[in-house]
Every structure is written in structure tokens, then in C-alpha cells.
Amino acid sequence: MPTIKDVAKLAGVSVATVSRVLNDSGYVNLETRQRVEQAISELNYRPNNVARSLFNGRSQMIALLVPDIMNPYFPELARAVEDFTKQNDYTFVLCNTDDDLEKEMHYIYALQQKSVDGIIIVSSKISEERLNEVSIPIVALDRIVSTKISSITVNNREGARQAVKYLKAKGCKRIAHICGPENVSNSKERLSGYMDEVKNEGWLLSSYVVSGDYQYETAMDATKRLLTNHPEIDGIFVANDLMGVAALKATQELGLIVPKDISIIGFDGISLGEQITPSITTMKQPIYEMGTRAAELLIQQINEKSISVQHEQFDVTLIERDSTKKKGGTSFE
Amino acid sequence: MPTIKDVAKLAGVSVATVSRVLNDSGYVNLETRQRVEQAISELNYRPNNVARSLFNGRSQMIALLVPDIMNPYFPELARAVEDFTKQNDYTFVLCNTDDDLEKEMHYIYALQQKSVDGIIIVSSKISEERLNEVSIPIVALDRIVSTKISSITVNNREGARQAVKYLKAKGCKRIAHICGPENVSNSKERLSGYMDEVKNEGWLLSSYVVSGDYQYETAMDATKRLLTNHPEIDGIFVANDLMGVAALKATQELGLIVPKDISIIGFDGISLGEQITPSITTMKQPIYEMGTRAAELLIQQINEKSISVQHEQFDVTLIERDSTKKKGGTSFE
DNA sequence: TTGAAAGCGCTAACAG
DNA sequence: CTGTTAGCGCTTTCAA
Numbered sequence: 001m002p003t004i005k006d007v008a009k010l011a012g013v014s015v016a017t018v019s020r021v022l023n024d025s026g027y028v029n030l031e032t033r034q035r036v037e038q039a040i041s042e043l044n045y046r047p048n049n050v051a052r053s054l055f056n057g058r059s060q061m062i063a064l065l066v067p068d069i070m071n072p073y074f075p076e077l078a079r080a081v082e083d084f085t086k087q088n089d090y091t092f093v094l095c096n097t098d099d100d101l102e103k104e105m106h107y108i109y110a111l112q113q114k115s116v117d118g119i120i121i122v123s124s125k126i127s128e129e130r131l132n133e134v135s136i137p138i139v140a141l142d143r144i145v146s147t148k149i150s151s152i153t154v155n156n157r158e159g160a161r162q163a164v165k166y167l168k169a170k171g172c173k174r175i176a177h178i179c180g181p182e183n184v185s186n187s188k189e190r191l192s193g194y195m196d197e198v199k200n201e202g203w204l205l206s207s208y209v210v211s212g213d214y215q216y217e218t219a220m221d222a223t224k225r226l227l228t229n230h231p232e233i234d235g236i237f238v239a240n241d242l243m244g245v246a247a248l249k250a251t252q253e254l255g256l257i258v259p260k261d262i263s264i265i266g267f268d269g270i271s272l273g274e275q276i277t278p279s280i281t282t283m284k285q286p287i288y289e290m291g292t293r294a295a296e297l298l299i300q301q302i303n304e305k306s307i308s309v310q311h312e313q314f315d316v317t318l319i320e321r322d323s324t325k326k327k328g329g330t331s332f333e
Numbered sequence: 334m335p336t337i338k339d340v341a342k343l344a345g346v347s348v349a350t351v352s353r354v355l356n357d358s359g360y361v362n363l364e365t366r367q368r369v370e371q372a373i374s375e376l377n378y379r380p381n382n383v384a385r386s387l388f389n390g391r392s393q394m395i396a397l398l399v400p401d402i403m404n405p406y407f408p409e410l411a412r413a414v415e416d417f418t419k420q421n422d423y424t425f426v427l428c429n430t431d432d433d434l435e436k437e438m439h440y441i442y443a444l445q446q447k448s449v450d451g452i453i454i455v456s457s458k459i460s461e462e463r464l465n466e467v468s469i470p471i472v473a474l475d476r477i478v479s480t481k482i483s484s485i486t487v488n489n490r491e492g493a494r495q496a497v498k499y500l501k502a503k504g505c506k507r508i509a510h511i512c513g514p515e516n517v518s519n520s521k522e523r524l525s526g527y528m529d530e531v532k533n534e535g536w537l538l539s540s541y542v543v544s545g546d547y548q549y550e551t552a553m554d555a556t557k558r559l560l561t562n563h564p565e566i567d568g569i570f571v572a573n574d575l576m577g578v579a580a581l582k583a584t585q586e587l588g589l590i591v592p593k594d595i596s597i598i599g600f601d602g603i604s605l606g607e608q609i610t611p612s613i614t615t616m617k618q619p620i621y622e623m624g625t626r627a628a629e630l631l632i633q634q635i636n637e638k639s640i641s642v643q644h645e646q647f648d649v650t651l652i653e654r655d656s657t658k659k660k661g662g663t664s665f666e
Numbered sequence: 667t668t669g670a671a672a673g674c675g676c677t678a679a680c681a682g
Numbered sequence: 683c684t685g686t687t688a689g690c691g692c693t694t695t696c697a698a
Binding site for chain 2: 690692
């Protein structure tokens with residue numbers, strides 16, 4: 001690969017001049033500039049970004065760390081971040097952490113050592129003190145990691161309440177909840193929202209809440225156990241759509257008809273939810289806007305050194321689809 | 334962030350010595366080493382990888398470029414590559430190209446300028462001459478891009494033949510094909526495999542082949558049109574599972590029962606295929622092995638300068654699930 | 667066994 | 683308007 005020196009030599013100028021035309025900085029004679037540009041294209045020269053990064057400490061690279069690349073929610077989120085960062089001349093990279101603290105820290109350090117300019121992280125494991133070891137801008141997405149780190153999230157508790165209310169309005173009399181991991185902030189909030197709506201119901205049993213761990217397999221097993229132990233359940237609020245798909249599968253394997261025998265409502269609004277049959281009613285997050293906004297916030301933080309922490313919360317909206325009864329109360333389908 | 338100089342100063346040695354203990358190279362007195370290590374942990378020092386990269390031209394980073402991060406096939410592939418590269422002390426990053434040549438080249442250059450050690454690429458757009466501008470090791474995955482670039486693929490044509498044969502064995506009399514983009518190598522091969530099996534059938538119509546572009550939406554529209562125009566079709570070989578899900582949705586929206594009225598077989602073996610109802614019979618690729626092998630090949634190429642090009646082809650295997658008739662010929666379900 | 671110094675490729679003063 | 687030069691942080695000869 002040719003270097004700036006080769007270009008300088010060929011154009012008969014100094015490396016400083018080449019650097020000037022490269023960065024469009026300072027004065028450079030039109031004719032000289034043309035000679036340099038000529039040399040650049042002749043050699044097919046491309047500046048070495050590593051050298052640039054070493055000098056100015058920035059790499060024009062932004063990373064997104066997600067806990068589970070196999071959950072379609074995260075690729076959708078990634079798309080948004082990617083689009084926005086690309087528009088702002090950053091190279092975007094995606095990293096998968098398995099929701100594992102070791103991997104998260106490993107990535108954060110590796111990226112930091114590569115002078116990555118900023119990181120957007122979806123994490124439930126990372127602690128404030130670990131975060132103090134990190135010196136580059138970070139924005140939290142989907143889950144809050146610390147009050148000191150800006151975050152983009154949704155109103156999980158309110159969304160969960162709406163979901164349960166909706167099931168009630170559709171006539172469900174016994175509503176269960178498949179929840180996510182207990183240490184994940186949004187999972188806890190969704191559980192709280194569910195509890196808000198059912199805690200005063202006479203029918204509520206503690207065993208109506210089972211954990212699906214935000215995973216397909218776990219959620220399917222959990223749903224089967226739930227419905228086997230409690231055949232009276234006629235509605236399930238599932239904490240994310242991926243588990244919603246699992247719950248659907250489980251009910252079908254048990255020979256139940258959705259939504260005739262049981263209604264299911266999910267959370268997230270991933271496209272998978274509408275691609276399957278029956279499509280899943282869900283509390284939709286504005287995924288694309290959230291990713292965009294997180295990227296915007298991060299870039300802002302990279303540019304200005306102001307460290308004003310912001311916690312933005314988006315609203316979720318109910319999307320009625322086919323996994324819940326169509327008519328309130330009376331169902332003659 | 335502390336630098337090697339700070340460590341040297343604190344330990345009362347030269348930077349060269351610090352470098353030696355960092356890299357475990359050359360002789361260094363045990364006592365000195367301990368002093369240095371002490372200083373390192375005291376300062377919480379981490380070497381700047383950019384400076385390292387600048388010196389030795391390597392970054393210990395590997396990238397995977399995929400055309401569509403929303404197709405679950407690619408996250409699954411990414412998992413495999415990630416695991417293997419991580420085991421070999423590389424930082425792994427994932428990039429999404431939208432199957433767009435501009436984006437591909439943009440990423441390749443950006444990554445190359447960052448001294449990325451190697452790239453695994455899933456691409457149909459890139460040409461041999463464009464590839465000549467690239468000087469870092471590249472391995473092609475899933476799709477062949479050039480005879481000069483090592484590749485990991487599957488036996489698409491044979492797999493497609495098996496799929497069609499299977500539908501026939503199950504009693505399908507009119508078998509259509511939803512194909513992928515016409516410029517993608519594996520898509521063409523799957524189409525060829527289909528043609529191999531049906532070209533001598535009296536019932537074959539050219540309109541039995543429709544393009545779904547490897548996309549959900551496109552495939553759903555295509556399937557609806559196909560089945561509306563040709564109600565006689567009782568079997569569809571779909572070129573990938575994502576489109577298989579779409580085809581399933583389309584048939585259901587048309588009021589057809591799968592597999593009673595029509596059988597569907599996909600290709601890829603993504604987990605989504607078994608998570609939905611009915612689960613989709615498919616030609617399963619050994620996705621994890623393929624990703625692993627591609628990473629292995631790439632790392633080999635990075636280490637040895639030998640440029641022996643290899644084209645490895647894996648076999649696909651039939652996975653019978655619920656979207657195809659259970660009993661050959663006679664179906665009394 | 668250790669240190670001094672050159673240099674990876676680039677940018678930004680500082681002179682001229 | 684252009685060139686010289688001093689680093690950015692690290693590794694690696696080469697001497698000592």
C-alpha cells in the first residue's frame with residue numbers, strides 16, 4: 001500500500017502539502033493541488049486511518065453492543081444505528097455480548113484500545129464502577145445501566161399496564177405473565193406493570209408469573225408448564241415478542257387455539273410478530289427512532305465535551321393483531 | 334489514559350523494557366518484570382492498540398460483511414464466526430451491506446484502512462476487478478465471488494434437487510419454485526437444481542418459477558400471485574427459509590391449509606423455521622460449521638502468506654417438519 | 667539484562 | 683503558499 005510519502009514524491013511536493021489537500025486544510029495552490037490529486041489517483045492511494053487515529057485519538061468508528069444477535073429485536077435496532085452513524089461518516093460495527101459481563105468488558109476494552117469514538121450498549125450486567133474504568137462516550141439503549149450514562153428506553157411499565165388492560169377488555173379472566181430475566185431493568189418494569197393491573201384481582205396466583213428469560217426455548221418450556229398447571233388461563237402477557245412466538249408455539253403444541261382458547265400479547269413490535277400465523281398482538285416500540293436517537297445522542301456526546309446526561313423515554317403503542325380475541329368479552333369465533 | 338511512558342517512569346525502567354514484559358519477548362529480569370507489572374496494574378494501564386497496529390500493520394480484528402442482518406440466517410452465521418475468531422484472540426465485528434456494492438466497497442476500504450487483518454464476506458455484487466484493489470485476506474462465505482477467493486458454500490444444486498424429489502415422493506403433482514435474486518450464485522444454483530428435476534415434467538410452466546428476492550415481503554406477494562394464477566400447485570420449493578415463512582403466511586392468507594392443500598419446503602435450516610407453526614421442512618445447511626470453517630480458513634490465510642485458494646462445499650440435509658405431507662402420496666390428514 | 671533511538675504513516679505547528 | 687520537524691504510542695534493532 002502506498003503511503004503519503006510516495007504521493008509526495010510522485011507529485012514533487014512535501015508530505016505536508018499532500019496532507020493539506022487530503023484534509024482540505026490550509027492554503028494550497030490550485031495547480032499543486034491538482035498535481036497531488038493526480039498522484040493520489042495514479043497510485044490509488046488511501047490514507048492509513050490507523051496513523052490518523054494514532055495522531056488525533058479518534059477513529060471515526062462507533063460500535064453497538066447487543067446481548068443477543070439472534071433476537072430479531074437487536075438487528076432491527078442495529079439497522080437504525082447503522083443508518084444514522086453512516087450518514088454522519090462513522091464506520092459502524094456490531095458486537096454480540098451474550099449478555100455476559102466478561103464479553104462486554106472485553107469488547108469495551110478492545111474497542112477503546114482501538115480508539116473507537118463511542119459505544120452504544122444494551123446491557124444489564126454492567127455496573128457503574130466497571131463503567132468508571134471506561135473513558136469513551138457511552139449511551140445506553142433499551143436498558144438503563146447507570147444514572148450517569150445517557151439512555152434511550154421505553155415506558156415499559158405503562159406499556160405493560162396497557163397490555164394487561166387490553167387483555168381484560170377483550171374478556172380475559174385469568175391473565176398470566178411470561179417475564180424476562182429478573183436482573184434486566186426493562187424486564188422488571190414490565191413485570192411491575194403487569195402486577196399493577198392484577199395485584200388486586202382475586203384470581204391472582206404467584207404461579208401465574210413464570211420466567212422465560214427472554215429466550216425462545218426457555219419461554220416455550222415455561223409456557224407449557226404454566227398452561228398445564230393452570231388450564232384456566234385465558235390470556236398471557238409475554239414480556240417480549242420472541243417469547244411471544246414461543247408461547248404461541250407452546251399453546252399450539254398443547255392443542256389450544258389462539259385466540260379462541262387463549263389470547264397472547266407480546267412486547268417489542270419486531271417484524272417477526274406479523275410474519276407468523278397468527279400474527280402477534282404487541283406493544284410496539286419505536287425501534288428505528290430509538291436507535292437513531294441513541295446514535296444521535298452519542299455523536300453529540302463525542303463532539304461536544306459537555307457531559308449532560310439525558311434519559312429519554314419513548315412510548316409504546318398497542319398493535320392489534322390476530323393473537324388476541326377480536327371482540328371484547330363475547331367471543332363467538 | 335496512561336501510556337507506556339508513564340509505566341516506564343513509575344517502574345523506573347525504559348519503555349523498551351516495559352514493551353518486553355508486555356509482549357513477553359526478550360530477556361527481562363524477574364525482579365524488573367515484577368516492578369513493571371506492579372506499575373501496570375497500579376496505573377491500570379492498557380496498551381494502545383492503534384499504536385501497535387501502526388507499527389506492525391495488524392489490528393487483531395476480523396470483520397464479517399453480510400447482505401441482510403434482518404435475515405436470521407446471517408446472525409446465525411455470525412455467531413459461528415464470532416465464536417471461532419474470539420477463541421483465536423481476534424476482535425470480531427459485524428457489518429451490514431444491504432447487498433449493495435457501494436456499501437460493500439465502503440466497508441472494505443474503511444476496514445482495510447483500519448488495518449483489519451481479514452474479512453469474511455457474503456456478497457453477490459462484488460467483482461473480481463474490484464477485489465483486486467483489496468490487499469487484505471478475504472474469504473467468501475455462502476456465495477462465491479471469484480475463483481481467486483477461497484470460499485465456503487453448500488451444494489445448492491444437489492440440495493435443491495433433493496428438495497424437489499422429496500416433494501414428489503410426498504405426492505406433489507405440480508411443484509413451483511420461489512427463487513432468490515437472479516444474480517446471486519446460490520440462488521441460481523438452487524434454481525438449476527429445481528429445473529433438473531422438473532424440466533421434463535409435462536405439467537411444467539415457466540410461470541411456476543417466481544422471484545421472491547430472498548425477502549419476506551417480496552416472497553409473500555409472489556406466492557400470492559403464484560397461487561392465485563395457479564390453484565393447481567400443491568408443492569412449493571422455496572429458495573430460503575425466510576421466504577418459506579412468507580410463503581406459509583401467503584398460503585394461510587389465501588385460506589389454504591399447509592400441508593393438506595399444499596406442501597412447502599425451504600432451504601437454510603434457520604431456527605425460525607422450527608419456531609413457527611407449522612414448522613417448515615427444509616434443506617438444512619451446517620451453518621455453524623460453515624462459519625467456523627470460514628473463520629479458520631481466514632485466520633490461516635492471515636498467518637501463512639501462502640495463497641492457496643480453496644473452495645469447500647458442505648452438504649445440506651433434509652429436515653422433515655410439518656409443512657410437508659407426512660405420508661407419501663396418499664394424504665388422509 | 668537493559669536503554670537509546672529509529673520509525674510505522676500521518677497531522678499540525680512553525681518557519682520561510 | 684510550501685517545507686521542515688516534532689510527535690501520537692508502540693516495537694524492535696543495535697549497543698552497551
